[in-house]
Amino acid sequence: MPSCIIVGCNNRTFRKSKKQEKIEEKQKITFHAGLQRQSSNCFIRDADSVQGALETALQTISPKSLIIPSLCLSSRTDAGVHALGNTAHVELENKYNTVYKSSEVKRYVNRYFAKCGHTIRLLECIPITHDFHVRFSCKSRTYLYRFMIPKIYEEQRISLPEIIHTHCLRSHNFDIDRVRRGIQLFMGTKDFTTFSAQTTSDRKIQYVRALQAFTLEEAQSLMPFDPLSKNFTYLHFTCKAKAFLYNQVRRMVGALIALGLGKITEKDITVMLQVPSHRNWNSCVTPVPPNGLHLLNVEYDPDELRRCTILQEEEQQKAPQLEELEWEEQQQGLQLKE
CATH class of the missing domain: 3.30.70.660 (Pseudouridine synthase I, catalytic domain, C-terminal subdomain)
Incomplete structure (x- = not known):
């Protein structure tokens, strides 16, 4: 079951100069050329934009997504404009057919940003249904x-x-x-x-x-x-x-x-x-x-967001039931062999 996840992040963007490019090499600080991905091809990694950096970071999460992350942005900011609280949604799917844990997504993504020197941080991550659209649902x-x-x-x-x-x-x-x-x-x-x-x-x-x-x-x-x-x-x-x-x-x-x-x-x-x-x-x-x-x-109707949120408590309750079914299947298989 594919899961859409709404993410909230803050970032700083700059207009790059030759001097800033030298600073990047020495201090491992990445200056971004704007929010939107510069290339329309989602298969090409784009570390110069906030969108490209976040999509690349989402490819490091475990279990690995079967779908290449492609963000839908709520608001577009130009080079030089800063964002203290922007949002986007992305569709992810893994081979276990489970919803990603918010804490795990944040851990993997922010670890990637810190390692690469990106001035971006993932603040919040909420699993949502396909009924929610990060741009059209914006209040x-x-x-x-x-x-x-x-x-x-x-x-x-x-x-x-x-x-x-x-x-x-x-x-x-x-x-x-x-x-x-x-x-x-x-x-x-x-x-x-x-x-x-x-x-x-x-x-x-x-x-x-x-x-x-x-x-x-x-x-x-x-x-x-x-x-x-x-x-x-x-x-x-x-x-x-x-x-x-x-x-x-x-x-x-x-x-x-x-x-x-x-x-x-x-x-x-x-x-x-x-x-x-x-x-x-x-x-x-x-x-x-x-x-x-x-x-x-970026503000949303709390009732709509609540209605479209996939409660992780429900997913956690389903997990023991799935384990129990798997255990019963294993026992049945053993009895047939005997």
């Missing part, structure tokens, strides 16, 4: 965009962890109150065509979306004991919706930061929303870099 996705503002004009000394996870604004003149008012322009059901990157796909895209939440909050330094962390004010946008368009969060945040810096007005954002078009993007706005973006959480 909401929450993203956080982290950025910082220098307290002193032209301050360039940045704490190293912040470089990886936080976008630094070069200007210290930033109107936070104006940005918070500008957030309200995005709330409600809107056509976000202008705030999505144009793709070459022939697939029909639904550009009308509704944000469930969008806030701007003051944040803390990632490394408060570093003296350099005191040179900046830290903030983060939190955005929640059922689904987002390609580059939508980075473009919305870019528009709001441009608003806070005085490069555009509220009217400019309103025009981009009211006249949805890829050609209507304001040239004064730049989408924010990917390093500040983090996928925080």
Whole structure:
């Protein structure tokens, strides 16, 4: 009986440079080029993507799966975007026709990641039925965009962890109150065509979306004991919706930061929303870099997830019964021989 398993993991992705490739060789740290597998052929191992690394790790579990692991992802993140809680489902089958134990899958997969230096960890593993789909069953996705503002004009000394996870604004003149008012322009059901990157796909895209939440909050330094962390004010946008368009969060945040810096007005954002078009993007706005973006959480209906979960307690109860049947068959075989 094939079993589908939903997995939850966190990861860090980077845009590779020649310097980073040298770091990989010396320190055995793998920098990933994004979440999605780069090759469409599941028989080719792809260690450069998070999906490829996880699929390779799943091939190390015991008993070995008769089906080559091919992940279905709930959310796709680009190179440079981090994920603190992403999900995927995968179909596995073994020769014993049993459901894999969650603890064993996590042990094998995380051992592989640690051995290979991957900045990925499998956080949770749940056996599920075929009724559950990790993308279509998703109730909401929450993203956080982290950025910082220098307290002193032209301050360039940045704490190293912040470089990886936080976008630094070069200007210290930033109107936070104006940005918070500008957030309200995005709330409600809107056509976000202008705030999505144009793709070459022939697939029909639904550009009308509704944000469930969008806030701007003051944040803390990632490394408060570093003296350099005191040179900046830290903030983060939190955005929640059922689904987002390609580059939508980075473009919305870019528009709001441009608003806070005085490069555009509220009217400019309103025009981009009211006249949805890829050609209507304001040239004064730049989408924010990917390093500040983090996928925080992918949420599901707990009742649906509970209904589709294969209870391992039931599988454990079946195990003694199977052993008892096997023992009876062996005894019958011995009696026939006598």
